[in-house]
Amino acid sequence: MKHLVSAVAVTLLLASCREAGPAADQVTSPAGHSYVHITLPGAEDVTVQVAWATDWAKRQDRAPATPYLGADLILMGGTADHAPGQAGEVFADLGSLGRLTASADHIIGDLTFTPDTLVETVSIANAHLRAPSLDDAWFLRLRDGLADTMAEAKTRPAHVAYDVARWAILGDRPVRRSLSLDDPRDVTETTREDVRVWHDQTILRAPEAIVVAGDIPRSQADAAVDGLLQGLPTTPGPARVATIADFTPRRILLHDPNADSTYITFVAQLPTVRGNEGFADLMIVDALTAGDRSVLFEAVRTRLRASYGFRGELARYGEDVRLFALSGGVETARLAEVEAAVRDAYGAFREAGSLSDLSERKQILADSLAEARTDTAQAAYGTLRALLQDRPPETVLTLGAMLDGVDDASIATRLQQVYPVPDGFVTIAVSADADALPGACVITQPAAAVDCP
């Protein structure tokens, strides 16, 4: 079984499925659940993925750590028939994988197993979804662990830089609190009752999207879906709440006298993907940051000699807010030089508007797609993402054609119409030197980023 990889990679897989004879069918189970059945001939595993809508992260009156704790506690905290922690051991014996993950707008359930363990795996998962014990000792263990993890993360300048970026872009809104968990009380004051309420309001009989991927007949896919969701509350889920974000360009330096290193990140918004733009974005960000001949590696390491390297990320603050970030640790005394070098190199790249090695990059992606043709977890996740973005259920089966359609013109259009001008980033630095970034709005607490012009 394969674990989920990053959302970016996931959406780029499965193109060669076309040649292996896969199919995507929108069907309805006997219990009335509408889902997409992806048939992947030759796949050894079966994956069921479910997206439950949630507005918890967008509400002022909710403890923001609850979804993260609840997602773990449901499966670890036992049921009336399963002792806490027992499900993990049984799943390990079965070779099954089950987990819940929380994002700003959804809780994603992921269940992967072999067809011969379908009944047992689904039964255990359903019992935990339907009537979890939410064992108190496990709750405290998970809560303390999350608090420790966040406290430790805050000692790293890179983590702090992203906290500052969220303050600047999302402001003092609940979704920022939920994504950052930067106030220790957001974790430590969460109660088991919060998790109980969250569970009852979130894990419902009618999720926003359901996908089954594997080489199994429709009857087995029906059984998996109906078995997984049976007995859950029929309450309708919440409507999606828009994420409000402000990507107005700003330059901000968080002065932390105790910072052991200096870190800088450039953040900008990207529009939601509708067609093959995801491939273009991946290749663009890759060309900027991946490998020793990438644009920014050449600029800041090979030429300027002031950084170990820069990395690029495609991420989301919610279903409707997509962004990319270029980030790296730099020599403190040369922060301003690095900022200028990154802007210049990025600007020249954007201006050029092309990838000289587009065909090789496309081939690398095509090879990756081919290798993943029987990966049920990635097929399911790619389909789930498509459904949540109102794209066709067969999207993952057409990725090869989408990739074929990326050409010099589409790259140029994307770069020049969607990617920001060099001065169009929200630029955040964290440094022990308050003067390291001349002209920046200097703050001493992340929350002050809200007031930076």
Added chain:
Amino acid sequence: MKHRRWTLVSLAIAMVLAAVFLAKAIEGPPAPTALAVHVVTDHGVDQVTAHLILPRDPRTGPRKPGLAHYLEHLVWLGLRPASDAGPDRQSNAWTNRYAVGYWLSGPPDALPDLLARLVGVFDPLAPPPAVADQERGIVLREYEARQVGRLRNRINHQMSDFLYQGAPLADSIIGTPDQIAAFDLAQARALHALTHRPDKGRLVVTGPISERRVHAGLAAIPLLAHATDGPPGRPGLPPLQADRLHLSAGEDTTVPTLIWRKVVALPEPMGFDLLEARSALLSDILDSGLPGGLAGPLRFDEDLARSFHIAVFPLDTTHVEISLSAHPSGDVTLRDLERAVRTTLDDIARRGIPADTHDRLRARFEGFWPDWTDPDDTAAWMAAYTVDRLAVLRDPLPQDALRYLDAQLTRDGTNALLTALAGPGREAVAHLSPNGASL
């Protein structure tokens, strides 16, 4: 999940700091050069990867922790593909506690060029002095990226120095900022001359390529065979002297943490691969919540540890290390948690691993090795295994010997290893708490 254990084991053994490398291989006949060559034909991938592995440390002379890693940076500067090479030409380098590795990858028809570039590693080290100076700054940036706020890394180095009794194995891979700042080109050149020699190197070529083509490619390259002083020596441990070290720290700790590490000597040496597999299985058992595991007593029953991580791994064919880090629950003190860990392990060792638990974890263990009936899976696994093995300066076993290991993972063998780990050894304990006191 199939090869998870190889990754974990490799990390535990080698603590590789640099790039993660992927490959697979079987040993082939020696090439007509001073360079030992391993070829693994793997038609499941599109790219050919050529990997050159050299010992990190010279056999003699003063030790300079981090210098080999700095040298690796300088050598790689001359190894990188041309800036106009396509994205299908990749390269990287790494240093671990035993070895330094350089790799290049590209399409199969690029093999002659890959090999020609790779043997450039043996050329005299000649970066411009200014570039060598600047590279120290790059290494410092790498240090910051990896070490900042990581008290545990620093403590673990102190513990390693004690546990390995000052053997080179304990040396920091990247060095401290002060050590890095003291490196210069002359030191790097001297180390290069001692370690970057064809007779000390192992070349691993993996991918959709035949052994014949690899040797044909090498035949076109004049390799100067240095006078050999024998095969690369791997850093071993001196005879183990039972002792105990206790550290307390916490000036930049946010989370109370117990680190407990112990090295024991086995009564008799054991094949490294069998010992590694047996250690990995024991790790899985101790990590589980089943009877015979630690999770039950420490987490579920007494709620002493909020979380813990345990690993058992061989240091050589005689010495095995058990390493545990744990965060105490609630008001549990580090001292009480340490006591519970010792008591529980001793108790498990005295009782032995229950048969049912052993059977269940053995069944889960099937992913440790590939599906030997699947040629693609086997080739992919062998390639990764070969690089992993050479990266700790050990020869990979042939496939038929590896297949025989599975039957040797018996409950008696597991219990014997556990008994040894509970016996006399060299221990290091660290209590990390936010106020710096040992609670």
